Amino acid sequence: MTKSIVISGPPAVGKTTVAKGLSKEFNLQYLSGGDVLKEMAKEQGFNSDGDDWWDTKEGLKFLNQREENSEFDKNLDKKLTDLFNQGGMVITSYTLPWLIEDGIKIWLEGSHASSTKRMQTRDNMSSENAYEITKSRFDKNKALYKKLYGFSFGDDKSVFDVIINTDNLTANQVIDVTTETVRKLL
DSSP: OOOOEEEEOSTTSSHHHHHHHHHHHHTOEEEEHHHHHHHHHHHTTOOOOSTTGGGSHHHHHHHHHHHHOTHHHHHHHHHHHHHHHHSSEEEEOSSHHHHOSSSEEEEEEOOHHHHHHHHHHHHTOOHHHHHHHHHHHHHHHHHHHHHHHOOOTTTOOTTOSEEEEOTTSOHHHHHHHHHHHHHHHO
């Protein structure tokens, strides 16, 4: 069985890009924890279509709903843990690295300014909007996971096999560095 890989980090740091690159390179199945959560939002009546849905008012409303009802996140994390433990996966997740024992855990580090610039370019929005959204999502998720699981998202990186700072790297460079790192860890 091939180990699974989990990619974590703050919003708009490049998790999806790296995970898809690793999936292709190592012939692993890619899964976005955020996409699974968006499916759960759909079941609650949200129109969660689009890659930038999390950055919309409705996406932030769902985040507020999750703060009030932890069952969304607990169900998601149970599902992701089960899939991860089957092996052969690359999963993006904010929480999984703290909830699993095996596999490869990668944290993508990046400054808030860098995440803001990525989101601004990716989602074609103003710098001010991108800044507010990335900051709000990071702060709310950090508080949510502290309350749910007791870990400090973004501060406690002791569970990771490797931490890669993406600030001064292109997407392809981050994929190259991550690929070489995973090759060594496998």
